[in-house]
Amino acid sequence: MATINENFLKLQKNYLFADIAQKVAAYKDAHPEAQIIRLGIGDVTRPLAPAVIAALHKAVDEMGAADTFRGYGPEHGYEFLRRAIVENDFAPRGVQIDADEIFVNDGAKSDTGNFGDILGQDNSICVTDPIYPVYIDSNVMGGRAGEFSHGAWSSITYCPCNEANGFVPALPNKPTDMIYLCYPNNPTGTTLSRAELEKWVNYALQHGSILLYDAAYEAYITTPGIPHSIYEIPGAKRCAVEFHSYSKTAGFTGLRCGYTVVPHELTVTTKQGETVSLNQLWNRRQCTKFNGTAYIVQRAAEAIYSHEGQQQVRDTIDYYMENARIMREALAQAGLKVFGGVDAPYIWFKTPEGTGSWAFFEKLLHDIHVVSTPGVGFGPAGEGYIRLTAFGRREDCTEAMHRLLNSNL
Numbered sequence: 390m391a392t393i394n395e396n397f398l399k400l401q402k403n404y405l406f407a408d409i410a411q412k413v414a415a416y417k418d419a420h421p422e423a424q425i426i427r428l429g430i431g432d433v434t435r436p437l438a439p440a441v442i443a444a445l446h447k448a449v450d451e452m453g454a455a456d457t458f459r460g461y462g463p464e465h466g467y468e469f470l471r472r473a474i475v476e477n478d479f480a481p482r483g484v485q486i487d488a489d490e491i492f493v494n495d496g497a498k499s500d501t502g503n504f505g506d507i508l509g510q511d512n513s514i515c516v517t518d519p520i521y522p523v524y525i526d527s528n529v530m531g532g533r534a535g536e537f538s539h540g541a542w543s544s545i546t547y548c549p550c551n552e553a554n555g556f557v558p559a560l561p562n563k564p565t566d567m568i569y570l571c572y573p574n575n576p577t578g579t580t581l582s583r584a585e586l587e588k589w590v591n592y593a594l595q596h597g598s599i600l601l602y603d604a605a606y607e608a609y610i611t612t613p614g615i616p617h618s619i620y621e622i623p624g625a626k627r628c629a630v631e632f633h634s635y636s637k638t639a640g641f642t643g644l645r646c647g648y649t650v651v652p653h654e655l656t657v658t659t660k661q662g663e664t665v666s667l668n669q670l671w672n673r674r675q676c677t678k679f680n681g682t683a684y685i686v687q688r689a690a691e692a693i694y695s696h697e698g699q700q701q702v703r704d705t706i707d708y709y710m711e712n713a714r715i716m717r718e719a720l721a722q723a724g725l726k727v728f729g730g731v732d733a734p735y736i737w738f739k740t741p742e743g744t745g746s747w748a749f750f751e752k753l754l755h756d757i758h759v760v761s762t763p764g765v766g767f768g769p770a771g772e773g774y775i776r777l778t779a780f781g782r783r784e785d786c787t788e789a790m791h792r793l794l795n796s797n798l
């Protein structure tokens with residue numbers, strides 16, 4: 390008789406964005422005239438860059454001619470893209486990455502969720518709190534999270550990030566094996582300085598931990614001196630895997646492409662004390678379970694690194710960051726405490742007078758018809774905060790802020 394993987398039954402029933410969608414739909418049913426503005430879900434709204442579209446057209450034509458047609462590609466990704474990544478995303482920052490250390494994928498969600506496949510079942514987990522839910526849920530599926538009670542998992546160490554500590558997480562107070570860091574952070578929009586990242590790298594080296602570093606928002610960093618890659622920190626190649634995505638960088642949420650860096654120097658030991666290369670093990674896993682990202686999509690990703698592509702992508706990021714500036718300033722003017730929005734397309738603000746996240750979410754929906762994301766949906770330390778995304782249309786962001794400033798919220 391077949392049974393199921395019971396870890397999946399431990400997952401909490403309602404997915405945050407499904408809850409939100411349900412509340413918005415119910416409100417809309419009752420108030421069909423309300424002009425609702427959605428600043429909740431982290432999806433982009435600007436179209437793909439012209440350089441990307443041109444590359445897609447060209448690659449499509451190649452697929453239609455016998456002598457340029459491509460079937461299965463290398464599981465690691467095409468050399469042309471891996472070279473472009475090495476030369477543009479790392480070399481200019483003084484980071485030497487080998488093309489064999491890059492694994493092109495269909496987006497960072499897949500690899501952040503799957504990487505646990507090759508790591509020990511008994512590893513302890515550490516996350517900063519609040520956090521992108523994939524890190525936790527994938528470890529629930531993998532059987533590493535323990536039991537859920539009072540909003541937290543018993544076997545996961547949470548490092549709270551809040552106003553009191555300036556959104557700088559303290560190191561875990563007990564040794565942990567797998568540590569998820571996301572900087573610039575979703576949902577708080579905050580970053581960590583070089584000195585703070587050095588603490589985490591040194592901790593990982595000292596305890597033999599692995600840092601799973603999600604750099605999905607790296608392209609949004611504007612403050613000089615903030616590292617764009619964990620490999621800017623000495624020793625990180627011996628303890629960190631890094632995840633990148635073209636979704637937020639270049640509007641690829643619907644096209645699907647990203648990459649993971651697994652350095653050759655990164656090794657883990659077996660229970661018998663044998664040393665294993667994570668690069669080789671991840672390669673073996675990918676060759677078995679993944680058959681590569683579409684050729685046309687990899688050509689589209691390559692085009693981001695062309696001269697025009699870089700300029701066009703930069704213009705779109707600037708558009709979103711101008712949205713962020715408008716929202717940050719309006720929220721501050723309304724007397725709210727605002728964080729993020731400088732090095733990331735997320736605004737994180739404190740609800741007034743200790744109102745709960747969900748209560749204030751409803752107030753925003755009912756009073757000014759703006760959809761936000763309740764901070765508590767990203768973890769217990771998010772209670773009392775709200776996330777807004779800067780990925781909306783400019784006119785929606787300005788209208789939402791106009792409504793806010795003319796309300797008595």
Ligand SMILES: *Cc1c(COP(=O)(O)O)cnc(C)c1O
Pocket residue numbers: 431495496497498499521571575603605633634635636637641642646647
């Ligand atoms: C959006 C996002 C990703 C990217 O996901 P894709 O699968 O590449 O679209 C990864 N990590 C975080 C924290 C994100 O917010």
